[in-house]
Amino acid sequence: xxxxxxxxxxxxxxxxxxxxxxxxxxxxxxxxxxxxxxxxxxxxxxxxxxxxxxxxxxxxxxxxxxxxxxxxxxxxxxxxxxxxxxxxxxxxxxxxxxxxxxxxxxxxxxxxxxxxxxxxxxxxxxxxxxxxxxxxxxxxxxxxxxxxxxxxxxxxxxxxxxxxxxxxxxxxxxxxxxxxxxxxxxxxxxxxx
Numbered sequence: 316x317x318x319x320x321x322x323x324x325x326x327x328x329x330x331x332x333x334x335x336x337x338x339x340x341x342x343x344x345x346x347x348x349x350x351x352x353x354x355x356x357x358x359x360x361x362x363x364x365x366x367x368x369x370x371x372x373x374x375x376x377x378x379x380x381x382x383x384x385x386x387x388x389x390x391x392x393x394x395x396x397x398x399x400x401x402x403x404x405x406x407x408x409x410x411x412x413x414x415x416x417x418x419x420x421x422x423x424x425x426x427x428x429x430x431x432x433x434x435x436x437x438x439x440x441x442x443x444x445x446x447x448x449x450x451x452x453x454x455x456x457x458x459x460x461x462x463x464x465x466x467x468x469x470x471x472x473x474x475x476x477x478x479x480x481x482x483x484x485x486x487x488x489x490x491x492x493x494x495x496x497x498x499x500x501x502x503x504x505x506x507x508x
Contacts, residue, residue, distance in 0.1 A: 324387040331379050339379075342387065343372055350395050357399045367398040436494070443493045447486055454479055455486040 319327065319341035330338035347368060354364040371394045375382070384390045444452055450472075457468045458479075469479040 328384055328387055331375075334379070339372075339376055342375070346388070346391050347372075350391055353392060353395045354399055358402055363402055367395065367402060370398060371395065439494055440490065443490050444486075446493075447489065451482045451486045454482045455490075458483050 317335075317337060319330075319337045322330065322338070322341065324342075324345075327338045327342050331342065350368045350371065351364050354367045355361070358364055358367070371391060374394070375391075382390075444455060447455060454468055454472070457463045457471065458465065463471070465476050465479050465483065468483075469476040472479065
């Protein structure tokens with residue numbers, strides 16, 4: 316039976332490519348705690364840190380033949396860094412989704428009164444949009460109702476991005492001013508959404 320503790324990281328990597336389970340176990344024992352600590356410092360969650368480290372070791376074993384690893388410690392700590400980034404991005408997405416769902420349910424829970432107000436606002440908004448100069452009206456509709464970026468609007472209309480941006484800003488300013496009697500939250504929600 317081999318004494319894997321005596322092997323260097325490079326030696327363990329060679330044995331790992333030869334499917335030596337003992338080499339993998341030694342790498343795991345050698346690095347698990349340090350990788351866990353590195354992940355925990357960033358995510359502050361025991362479960363998430365354990366999952367991140369487990370994913371890294373699973374990937375190391377699955378890709379043992381194809382992985383081009385020169386320095387084992389650098390490879391493992393870089394893997395932690397990217398797994399942490401992915402984890403944090405997913406957490407932000409989950410939180411944003413939950414907030415949108417919560418805000419959406421809050422809007423639908425006060426249904427009747429807010430529905431009437433929102434319908435009134437939408438009608439008033441449409442009337443005010445129709446009063447805008449034709450080009451400004453077109454830019455506003457493409458941006459806010461068509462969900463195009465300023466760059467896309469400018470390209471589609473053959474104007475500069477600065478012109479499109481200025482016209483959109485003027486349209487929003489006029490609409491806010493002319494619809495100021497509506498609840499500010501509802502107004503912002505509708506115009507800027």
